Amino acid sequence: MKTKAALLSAAASFVLAPMAYADGHEGERGRDGEVSIIYWQAPSTMNPYLSGGTKDIEAASLVVEPLARFDETGTIQPWLAEEIPTVENGGVSEDLTQITWKLSPGIVWSDGTPFTSADVKFTYEYCVNPEGGCAQGTYFEPVESVETPDDLTVVVTFKAPQPNPYTAFVGAESPIIQAAQFADCVGAAAASCTDENFGPVGTGPFVVEEFRTNDVISFAANPNYRVEGKPAFASVNFKGGGDAEAAGRAVMQTGEFDYAWNLQLAPEVIAQMETGGLGTPIAAFGTGVERVMLNNTNPDPALSDEERAVIRPHPFLGDPAVYNALSMALDRPLLSEIGYGAAGRPTCNWVAAPAAYASTSMTCDVQDLEGAKAMLEEAGYVDSDGNGVREKDGVELSMLFQTSTNAVRQDFQQLIKEWWEEIGFAIELRNVNASVFFGGDAGSPDTFQRFYADVEMYQNTFNGADPQAYLANGLCDKAPTPENQWQGDNVSRFCDPEYDALWEELSRTAGVEARAVIAKQLNDMMVQRGGMIPLVHRGRISAHANSLGGVVLNTWDSELWNIADWYRIGE
Template sequence: MLRKRIWTLMTVGMLAATLLSACGGNSAPMPTTAPTTAPTAAAGTAVVEPTAIPAESPTPVASANSGTLKILYSQAITVLNPYLSSGSKDLDGATIILEPLAHYNQDDELVPALAAEIPSLDNGGIAADYRSITWKLKSDVLWSDGTPFSADDVVFTWKYCTDEATGCVWTSLFANVEQIEALDATTVKITWKQPTPNPFTTFVSRSGLILQQAQFANCIGANAMQDTNCQAANLAPIGTNAYKVKEFRPGDMVIYEKNPNYRDAANTYFDLVEIKGGGDPASAARAVCETGEADFTGNLQVTKAVLEPILAAGMCDTVAGGSAGVERINFNFANPDPALGEQRSEPDQPNPILNDLRVRQAIAKAIDRQMIAEQLFGSSGVPTCNISVIPQAYTSTSLTCERDVEGAKALLDAAGWLMPEGGKVRERDGQPLRLSFQTNINALRQSEQAIIKSNLADVGIQVDLEAYDSSVFFGSAADNEHTMHQFFADLQMYSNRPMDYGLDSYFQAWICAEVNARENQWTKANDLRYCNADYDALYNQFVSEFDPSKRAELAKQLNDFLINDAVVIPLINRLTPNAKAKNLDGPTHSSFDSMFWNIATWKRVP
């Protein structure tokens, strides 16, 4: 009896195997892209269109029941208070509820959000001595709880973030602020410690969202994360934007609903906005481009071979423009050796290998950007030699970065790292040239890691790869020790982009004052622990320069300084990382702001 069943099972198994292999055999000789995907594309549209059309309301006016906007995000949102997280995911999630004074649009121009107009020298908003900026605020703005918004909220937000015990991650944006005062209910004056040429770093874009004073008044300082009411507030801040939190499951999804008190609530199209986080980018792309389950997905970080057939399905558009960030490798200038215990990766522990400029240059020369771009990114990224690629006018053009294996070997020889007879890994004083290299878990990044590991093996450097879950790697250092902020490795890879047009905070990530360490709970921006007085001097010159053309020149110099000193290896300028359903109107690219900066205006079109 039993035996009989086993035989039946086996026969079925064999049959299935044969069938499977037959399928493999048939599809195998096909060219990999177009033909295999064409049928699925057709099937996809055939299935989805009938359901999609009735969903679009026939009435052109955005009223009544307009359904849900479904957004997939590669990482899940964990907190909605933008001052307690540096993760893009959390800032983007908060942007849907909260507003700054002004946003950057797709052309890198400022558009007023809570401000009535953009201050300038001409309208007197920016003082002639660049010592202060005066913002006129919109007068008719209500918080989603119905109370009026006023200049006091702006002042409060500053006080909230600058209280050291709050644990605010954006203190750097207020570093130059001497005083913020409410001149009247709709006027805010920011006075700078130093005259600043770029006053649009504070309260602008997704890193300058305004919190409600009434809600957070008791949350300044240590209460911010410990008090129960404050913890609740961090998960559901009251905002002024078109949507408010309906349901939030940290680490999973956020559902937003229409904010009835929004100043333009009549034109808010969607009833609900749903951000689901944590899926892999490939299935997110499929959900938008093939099955139509979702309307929008950010960060299509998947390899070319996967992405191209998905895009070919034709149900989505990519949202192009500017730069979505520079994929880079950071060197750790501190020693990440676990044997150091508490002293691990502390700034006063120099990295025994990477503190040698020649080694860093050799690594930079050994890496084959061209191959990474061609094999992995395809149309979604181009090789770059610069760490600063936006705005265009500020981008250096003087550098080249061809792969140079022989040059890299020569540099390593000169640095005393010699290849032992018949060996594969260089050594110095009996120590092998061995580096650890971490990033987040993502098929694209693992393929990049594999290429880089092989590139470096070509010149005799052994690399140990490490990959952590995205929510861990980009998470906050307070929770675990595998984050990019602690950087307990020699090399790490991620992509980043400037937050504001002025590039002040972008270039700040390499100055001594921003060095991450245990004592500041790794909340600073300089995860490399790079500290160079010359760079600091150049940076100070940059931030105190007022003339735009000279600023552009200095920005190029800062970029070249970092590259020539081999502080960081820019790999790829990433393009078009977002995909939207064809019937969704609104998403644009914004190099300096959240992809949701204009979410209030998103709508469906027939």
């Protein structure tokens, strides 16, 4: 039997191994039959503007596309646009207040109608409608207007000079939707347009044939896709649900599927799966951080649904002594090792990558249970009745800790519960089916956006290499509320005018070095003022069948960003 050290070493070997496939695999569109993909978090919509869930955004990326996206190195690449606008080529104004996109001519939607600048402008109007609850609103935050001088030109004017103009219409989270299809789905009607949200018309390599929410999506090759001979696959069987372990086995051991996403499993489990010989695990580090979000509002079940996660403040989580003690009690190196092995790194940062933007001002790699107890004691939190739970002013340190259903996350929950109970908290654990937890259902009380708990744990990422739009997730007006159909990005309801003002400064600042200084300050403010407790900088681990070629793992955009280039090896 292999030792744990040997298994971790085996895991490290696949994490660091580069991928390379020969170019030039050519032929007729659809020549390789069907490709089967399994996401153990099942998509609940094909409209990324109505969900912040990665599984929804990535499923939609097969169909709807942005003007530009980021490749596996984080470098921006033109997609539906002819080129990337810059100051040098005249596409970005000298004063940084305007960017002009030139669309590639001849692109058509999957229904055969022309893709034009009117669709781009409509997408902007769709997302900024105040009644619509757009989940990706931060990408459009800097935009003043979108104009269309002609069918192939889009002029985006910003409210102020925008040193990073690549936000709106860039990356998988900000694709273009068809104006004709969604014309009657603007504002309050957005969530009710089931046919449109489940089957968008797109410019991507595939079209939706059937969408069964939280289950299976059937795709067919887009007959009007702009690249001759692509995609190589005639259809995609996109299965959702189950768990990460079953997904990994389905690719690497049984061969039922060709691609499994986000194998959030212990490293020794993945190493054992690889011995099946049918598939290969692949991994890369990007911007993903597993964290505990701290509810800045009051989730008391005695409050109405309209009041929970809206009324301020939280009974005790706003006290620096409390959230700092919670952080000090954690053994992040242990969490990283048991959860991810070589694909995990302890972190104190919300923005852990790219390196230029990662703060170095905080240390958190040593657990300090005694220090945490002393901090609470000094702040007046004492166990006066001997039940093991500290209280202050009649309020006990009792918390509901929720996350999605996943073996690694449940292991994390148990360890964190033990540590927090040791310093005087009472912890109730709850886990929710991942497809529901990360779903976009505005009516569900169990989504991570609703946050009807004291603390919750999950990971998310941002597209590209600049964190400005991501850091906007800490702005006061981005909190999910009933008014925006619970689609805001500021899940913790963190609200600090100083943070908002500093973010505005970032939006006006040019140059990576100067921007990095401000971004690090924003990162530190979010962590040090009680927005979240970062845990692990996670590498993304997925797996593909050995018979599947063309796969390039991308952690900076949709993981399925180049599915048009996938093909069957040896067939």
